[in-house]
Amino acid sequence: MLDKNGIAKRIAREVKDGMYVNLGIGIPTLVANYIPQGINVELQSENGILGMGPFPFEGEEDADLINAGKQTVTLLPGAVIFDSAMSFGMIRAQKVDLTILGAMEVSENGDIANWKIPGKMVKGMGGAMDLVASAKNIIVAMQQVNKAGQSKLLPKCDLPLTGIHCIKKVVTELGVYDILPQGGFKLLERAPGVSVEQIKAATAGKLIIEGDIPEMVI
C-alpha cells in the first residue's frame, strides 16, 4: 500500500519532459518533489505563475509571491507572471498539458467530486471546476478508501460534482486505473504488496481486470 508520498512518486512518472503542469493542493503538490532528474517541466499556478520554483529560503519570503495554495514560493529562471483571467485562459485553451488534482469521489464514468460536503464543508471550488472542464489530461491523486472503510471509486458520485466525464486516470494507495470511455475503472497496476482481491474489495464502481496485473514500479 502506498502512502501520500508513494502516490505522488508514482504520478511523477507520468510527467514528461517539456510539459506545462498544474498541481492541485494536497498530494498533487508533493509530485513536484519526485519529478525525475532530466525531466524539465514548467509548473503553472492558477493565481498567475508559469515557472514556479520551490519554497523560498527562510527570510527570503515575499508576501507578493504566493502559489494557489497561498504558500510563499519562488520563481525559476524564465518564469512569467500573469493575471487570473489569462491564467484560466491558458487552462481553458488547453495549453496546460497535465493537471493533477485531489478528489473526494470519482465515478466509473469519469465524474469527480472534490469541493463540497453539504452542511459540513463548504469551502468553494476555487479553480477546480475550470481545470476539470477544460484539461485534456487529468490525473486524480486520492485515497481509495475513506476513514470509515468505504470506497471512493463509485458507480456514481454522492457528493456535489466538480465536473462530469472528465477524469481518465486515477492513482490511489492501492493501484493505478484508467477510466474507460464506455465506463469502468480498468486496473493497470497494483501498489506494492496489494492483491487484486484487496482492490476488488475497495472498489465500489465497475472494476475491469484483464490478465495479470503487474505490481507497480516506483
Place this chain on the structure above:
Amino acid sequence: MINKVVKNADEAIKDIQDNMTLLLGGFGLCGIPENCISALVKKGVKGLTCVSNNAGVDDFGLGLLLQTRQVKKMISSYVGENDEFERQMLSGELEVELIPQGTLATRCLAAGYGMPAIFTPAGVGTEVAIGKEVRKFKFNGVEKDYLMEYAFDADFAIVKAWKGDTAGNLIYRSTARNFNPMMAMAGKITIAEVEELVPVGELDPDQIHTPGIYVQRIFKGENYEKRIEQRTVRKK
C-alpha cells in the same frame, strides 16, 4: 486633465453607499486593497455585495468587513480560510454564491471588454449550472456544452497596484497582480490604491498593465501589512 488623485482611502470611498456591489482585487491576502477595506469598515456602509476570489481571514482582509456584518452577500470561488465566514454562511446570516475561479475572472474581463456574457465549460453538469443557459459549440474540433455567464455589473471596483501614476496607469508586482487588472477594468468607478504614486511620464508605457482610462481615482496607500497566509520556507 481631470484630477484622479485623491488624498486617501476615506476620500476615495466617500460615495460608496449601503447595498452597493463592489469588486475587490486580491488572491487570498495577496494584492488586496488594505487601505480601502479599513476605510469601508470605518465608514460603516452596510448591505454590501462583495465580489472577491476569497473572503480574507478572520481578522484581516475582507474578514474585517464580515466581522462587522457589513456584507450581505459574497461572490467568491474559495472561502476556506475564514471561520467566521463559514459560520455566517452555515447559519444563513450571509448570502454566498460560490463560482468557479476562472468564471469569476472572465466575468470581470467581459465587463471590462464591453461584452455582456461569456461561454465557459466550467461547471457544466454541476450545481453551478442550475438555472443557466447551456449551449453546445463545436470548438477546437470538439463539440461540448458551455454555460452562459454574465459580465459583472458592479458599482465600484477597488484594486491594489504596486505603482501608479497620476493619470491612473497601473503596474502590479508579482502574484499580487491576480484579479486586480480585470477588476480594475470592470468597475463603473474604479479606485486604485498604490504603494508608490508617481507623476505622469515616469512609468514606461510598455510596462503598464492597466491603462489609466479604466481608473477614476488613485491614491498612495499607507502602512501596508501584506500579511502572509501560509509562510512556507526551506532551510538553507
